[in-house]
Amino acid sequence: MEPNVDSSYVAAVYEHAVIQTDDPRIPVSRSDALRNMQKNLDIYEVQAAKATKQGVQILVFPEDGIQGFNFSRLSIFNYLETIPDPQEESWNPCTEPGKYNNTEVLQRLSCMARHYNLYLVANMADLQPCPLKTDPSSSCPPDGHWQFNTNVVFSSDGLLVARYHKQNLYFEESFDKPPQPEIITFDTPFAGRFGLITCFDILFYKPTIELVEKGLLSFRVCIS
Structure with a gap:
């Protein structure tokens, strides 16, 4: 059943000057990666607070705004988090933080959406297993896992409601x-x-x- 919709709504897009290491191609530890990402998430938190005061119902953050960009495949590894598929399971990272390990960014975003009572769209890096050993003919990379440029969406109570893997890389x-x-x-x-x-x-x-043909409104997350 389609939800009841208002005649208008308030959306906000935040353009972010990302904070990242001087040389993103140099690998860092998970603790250092988290420390780098928290600097950007601290700014996100401030903007979410401002947005909710202005009556914003959905807030969209930019591509690569949490970890930055220009990484190598190896150097981005400790910035990755495995994002569950919300089409297969229901998970609220803010209220169920112990369900998965190494999901600090997901938890922070979820709690941000929940605390400020708004839908939140963000972009982050996702790590997913792939069937290299069981299916050598698959498109699985040689290192045995996929790394995706990923949009996540949280509802106003912090529930993870969508996960999208960017199809057309640049x-x-x-x-x-x-x-x-x-x-x-x-x-x-x-x-x-x-x-x-x-x-x-x-x-x-x-x-x-395809989305336009379905008559859907679309949120485009991009570097800014």
């Missing part, structure tokens, strides 16, 4: 192209259903035109 050696294009949507109580794309995706039929 000189992003740290990330993999998903094996199959994803058409990812999420519902809101104030504006109905939205679709997700990321930056360079906007130039391609999949997923952008």
Whole structure:
């Protein structure tokens, strides 16, 4: 059943000057990676507080705004978190922080959405296993896992409601192209259903035109 929608809603997009290490191609420890990302998340927190005071119902943060960009495949590794598929399970990282290890960024974003009572869209780096050993013919990378440029969406109570892997990469050696294009949507109580794309995706039929043909509003997350 479609949710009841208002005649109007308030959305905000934050343009962020990302804070990152001087040379992102040098690998760092998980603790150092978290310390770097928390600097950007601290700024996100301030902006979320401002947004909710202005009546914002959905807040969109930019591509690579949490960890930065220009990584190698190896150097981004400790910035990755394994993001569960919300189409397969229900998880609120803020209220269930112990369910998964190494999900500090997901927890921070979830609690941000919950505390400020708004839908929150952010971009981060996702680590997913792939069947290299069981299916050598698959598109699995030689190191045995996928690394995806990923949008996540949290509802106003902190529930993870959407996860989208960027399909059309733009000189992003740290990330993999998903094996199959994803058409990812999420519902809101104030504006109905939205679709997700990321930056360079906007130039391609999949997923952008498919979402338009479905009559969906789309949030485009891009570097700014």
